[in-house]
Amino acid sequence: MATINDHFLKLTAGYLFPEIGRRVGAFQKANPDAPVIKLGIGDVTEPLPPAIVQAMHDAIDEQATRDQFHGYGPEQGYDFLRNAIAKTDYQDRNCNVSPDEIFISDGAKCDTGNFLDILGKGNVIAVTDPVYPVYVDTNVMAGNTGPANEQGEYEGLVYLPMTDENNFAPSLPDQKVDVIYLCSPNNPTGAVMSREALTQWVQYAKQNNSIILFDAAYAAFITDDSLPRSIYEIEGAREVAIESRSFSKNAGFTGMRCGFLVVPKELTGKASDGTDVSLHQLWNRRHCTKFNGASYVVQRGAAAVYSKAGQQQTRQLVECYMENASIVRATLKELGFAVYGGENAPYVWLKTPDRLPSWDFFDQLLANCHIVGTPGSGFGASGEGYFRISAFNSRENINEAMARLKKQFKTV
């Protein structure tokens, strides 16, 4: 009699974004003419940069000839891409990361979930609150939590609040934790960890033999040069941290699918007999056995990000979205909202008027302004009363959305 993974039954409601999709779908069905503007899910809208388009066309032409055809590639990714990443994202920024520590994948979401495959049961997991739901849900599925309480908090998980009360800088846990998820620039709050804060976390992890899963998917959006873009800018991080990145947001790859995970060779975990085991070796084995490499055409596109033209064009893309964020911030401030983020991140995080529950604000904004945002409570109990506005849209739509907000929330 085949049994199922009971841990799945602990998952509360649907995953956040499908739930948003459901509500928006129902609204659009009832109001087919309402011009809905989607600032909810952090999905890019601008076309792929020309250098990437050209590289992908060229790659397809290669696949159309026997002499240049590429079948199975290395599971870990092609050297042309691993080398480019190591040099541009790390070595040129004085981070010690070698190409063979970079594992190319079809996206950061997959990596952060799949990484749990190589970790043991019984690890104590810490997440910030609010948090990208995938960290939590994948730990629930893996059996690293108990059931959820009424606030949707899972037993056994250590939640580290990030609110305006601590200036969105989560405190070190007051107990020993084994695995820590940190995301900076932060999704959803738009906060960025300072070098000092990140150094404290690395020291904590060293002292407690913890592993940090550092999500740097939004690194390209940092405009303040004093802020760390990679955890490997911090001394000692190679012994305690893996880092996840994505081409989704900086290069418009949400539909293309490419990301990568950095797993330094120094990093170890404990086997049950107490020996130290290389996580790089375990991840390599996992990657080779359960994955077959990212698409060749997509990897060629990702590599074009690192060409001279690609660097310039993706920078323009990022600047375009950051200008949107700046417009959203300014408008919301003008309307009297308490506003956070949006300066080194493509997300603006606001407090709902009169601490209105997040989903109520979601429904009101959809009904009255035909704008889709993301309810803060969808990211965790401490997100209740907050709301995320994504800067990923065309300038035209951002301007139109801001005009609607001004009309709705005009203070005079």
Place this chain on the structure above:
Amino acid sequence: MATINDHFLKLTAGYLFPEIGRRVGAFQKANPDAPVIKLGIGDVTEPLPPAIVQAMHDAIDEQATRDQFHGYGPEQGYDFLRNAIAKTDYQDRNCNVSPDEIFISDGAKCDTGNFLDILGKGNVIAVTDPVYPVYVDTNVMAGNTGPANEQGEYEGLVYLPMTDENNFAPSLPDQKVDVIYLCSPNNPTGAVMSREALTQWVQYAKQNNSIILFDAAYAAFITDDSLPRSIYEIEGAREVAIESRSFSKNAGFTGMRCGFLVVPKELTGKASDGTDVSLHQLWNRRHCTKFNGASYVVQRGAAAVYSKAGQQQTRQLVECYMENASIVRATLKELGFAVYGGENAPYVWLKTPDRLPSWDFFDQLLANCHIVGTPGSGFGASGEGYFRISAFNSRENINEAMARLKKQFKTV
């Protein structure tokens, strides 16, 4: 103190194909001028068919404009592809499979490994022997086995021998098993299950509340119309079976990455409280949480397989490889080898001369003929003394390889 998944430490040696890669790499380094022909890993060599190439170019052009840009797609895959698969691969062949039971992925290898996420611990797993190593290794990683013995057999796994003694038709297990992996046309033996045999398996699964994971990655290579291409041709299969398929071999997608898993809505597994839980719902949740859809461009390419031109061109591709298989079969028979498979599958399975150990035959063939095949023992203990030759190569290389075999093994 972060712990690792100890089950990984049970895995014996490297995964088969990386080990082959290592030996071939060492040989080529020592013999840089040796013209090695690779008939080992089942990797396609012929260019992508023109209809697919055109569809992918068109998809990239869409991504280059704001109006036609596609960001995140549905995690389950685009309707244009799910509908085409449901109609052509299933409904037109009188199989009851609906589009929303088809989950598009980046490959069948990922699907077969990831599917274990939704199953419970303690299930008794049956695999054929020899077998595609991913089925075994992913179960080891998931903790569904004990350690390996000297023959590389894992404690707790139920091995079902497939040898010339049973005409490569594995017997039903003489104990209750919960999950059964079947692959037809079979990798590595090239054997195909008859309708009668598959019916017996479906009945066994119904009687024992087992789940069959049916791997039909090579369905397109069946030339005998009396043989089932899908397990859903068998009555009752929707209650017991999931089916995995891939575009890798029929459409040349090993480097493109696209496959799919069919999970019928009738299929359930038992929760620990004895309730029946829909595997379709669990897999949908897993897919949405740990995966973000296959690349849009790749899905457009896969959909072109189902156009009129795509159907014709992929059929030609399959026929080209099957003609190779026929040439390999004929040559080996002429040379006195005992030969199996290759008639409804792109793999020819041979007995090594004088029951020479498979890896010894591998090394000899590499050294003397500069031909890479796959040692049967790499697929399991019952594969010892067998050897797999893949038909995936150009006609020129196949002819050259056969000329070398004739020279080496000439019987006069």
